[in-house]
Amino acid sequence: DAKTTQPPSMDCAEGRAANLPCNHSTISGNEYVYWYRQIHSQGPQYIIHGLKNNETNEMASLIITEDRKSSTLILPHATLRDTAVYYCIVRPFGVFGNEKLTFGTGTRLTIIP
């Protein structure tokens, strides 16, 4: 599986957009980018995923560069409840036997009041 690189920590002011970068320079053509987050003491929570087009849902937006070597997760209006560890994961899509998610160390995002 392709590896990802994320900054260990970031701060963001409440109400501002939080932009979390992820580098995945060795990503393969059939690998998707997934984002999960883990709020303290809870199980990880799915946020969004994408292949090469930008994606948006009710939680966040995902911007993937044209060469697919990096991506940015955007939380448009961060709240204190968005304080969590955010994981960027690449995973083959639709390949039997590769459903597993391999978590790295993630980015600890702290929202500042």
Next chain:
Amino acid sequence: DAGVIQSPRHEVTEMGQEVTLRCKPISGHNSLFWYRQTMMRGLELLIYFNNNVPIDDSGMPEDRFSAKMPNASFSTLKIQPSEPRDSAVYFCASSFGTPNTEAFFGQGTRLTVV
């Protein structure tokens, strides 16, 4: 749906005792995952099942660990005998379909072996 249900939420046991963690996946989901989380090693995949069949158990630490999925609505992770280094939070997750999209995680079982 109540989501993925794990029990117990907390378990404290003495070294050498058998420990059984339980998981009820979301109804209709056909993949089930067991993860372990520690400060030192982060989130590690132990084993995952597809349609009740173990697909990848390469993350199971050693023979003291075993996992079963007797039916689509129940799985267990057993540690026998337990050791202090097994202390961790154990998460169960489930997902649906091929290709799979998102996995839903339970609230975890915090295991302390003294």
